[in-house]
Amino acid sequence: MTTSSKNVLPSQLSAVVFDWAGTILDFGSCAPMGAFVRLFEKFDIVITIEEARGPMGVAKWDHIKALGTLPGIAAQWQKRFDRAFTDADVDHLYEVFTPMNAAVVADFADFIPGAVDMVNTLRARGLKIGSTTGYNRPIMEVVTPIAAAGGYVPDNLVCAGDLVAGRPSPLMMYRTFADIGVWPPSSVVKVDDTGVGIEEGINAGTWTVGLAVSGNAVGLPLAEWQALDPATQEELRQIANAKLKASGAHYVIDSVADLLPVLDDIEAKLKQGIAP
Numbered sequence: 001m002t003t004s005s006k007n008v009l010p011s012q013l014s015a016v017v018f019d020w021a022g023t024i025l026d027f028g029s030c031a032p033m034g035a036f037v038r039l040f041e042k043f044d045i046v047i048t049i050e051e052a053r054g055p056m057g058v059a060k061w062d063h064i065k066a067l068g069t070l071p072g073i074a075a076q077w078q079k080r081f082d083r084a085f086t087d088a089d090v091d092h093l094y095e096v097f098t099p100m101n102a103a104v105v106a107d108f109a110d111f112i113p114g115a116v117d118m119v120n121t122l123r124a125r126g127l128k129i130g131s132t133t134g135y136n137r138p139i140m141e142v143v144t145p146i147a148a149a150g151g152y153v154p155d156n157l158v159c160a161g162d163l164v165a166g167r168p169s170p171l172m173m174y175r176t177f178a179d180i181g182v183w184p185p186s187s188v189v190k191v192d193d194t195g196v197g198i199e200e201g202i203n204a205g206t207w208t209v210g211l212a213v214s215g216n217a218v219g220l221p222l223a224e225w226q227a228l229d230p231a232t233q234e235e236l237r238q239i240a241n242a243k244l245k246a247s248g249a250h251y252v253i254d255s256v257a258d259l260l261p262v263l264d265d266i267e268a269k270l271k272q273g274i275a276p
Contacts, residue, residue: 009275010187012267015155016122016259017130017176017206019057020143021108022193022215023256024115024131024152027222029056029193029215031108035101036067039093045076049219056216057134057194058167059160060097065090102139109146112214113222114257116151121260129154130176130188132200136161155180167196170204177204186275189266191256193217195247202248207266207276210244214255217243250276 022029036052047067055066067073068085077085119129131154133140140159147153156179158172165171173190177183190201190208193215201208212218213225213233217240225233241252251262 009270009273010184011271012187013127013189013263013270014182014187015128015130015176015180016189016191016263017132017173017201018119018154018256019192019194019197019215020131020133020135020140022056023112023191023211024119025111025143025147026105026108027110027112027214027255028218028220028225029053030219030221031105032056032060032063032101033219035097035104036063039064039097039100040067040073042096043077043093044080045073047073053216053219055196057192057196059134060101060136060139061090061094061161062166063134064093064097068093098136098138101135102142105135105139105142106146109143110222111147111150111152112255112257114255118256118259119152119154122263128180128182130156130158130180130182132158132167132172132176132197134160134167134194134197167194168199168203170200173200173204173206186270189263191259195243198244198247198249202276205276208249208251209259209262210241210247210249210252211255212237212240212244212252 018024021031033049033052037047040047051067051070055063068077068090074085122129137159140157156176158175160166163171163175182188185205188206190206192198193211198208198210218236244252253262
């Protein structure tokens, strides 16, 4: 009778799986926000940036449905169209949204400071680089060539809509494991700026690292963040940390530039037999 390796922990990491907007590029995860606001404006519905950010990280169809079912927005829709917001409406808005988001995403495709250098450092350490995103394929067809021109080409890409379910389910992570050939999940780290992205990693059995400052949790462009006084920055950082911790993040850092000490700590835990 052979000894099962099912419960044997790896002694080192095999891969890091990154989200895209707010994680690798688009500091503040700003590209989708204006598009969501303008989308609902086209139907004479007013939504705030704060409302638009709420479901960030899920597939964009699910995001639109979540917005349309918020009480205030649902009431506006009922008044404007004399009926409730339906899945057919979500389908229609989604068809309008995709080209709107694709049209602006290139304007927000600057890399987050340190992101490309970090990925190169991880590759030099022998780690594979996976990627999942709440963007769909048409939007990523705009983003990936820009990223590649700047030196970022992950080992795979799984988009919202590729599988029967997206975040917070683990299915996009499972596809990533298969795409890049890594296992067990405890040898993988998921890095994301949204709560559902963290939950995606947890549900897949990986380590998770939340990004408080560079992404949706703070939600400010780089220049606006840098213009804040240190006390205000710290206040926003702590609020963002709490949100990501509440979603179950094992670690929370400001941005990918701060990732290396976390990976060292995770590998130390693995060597001690500690699982995620």
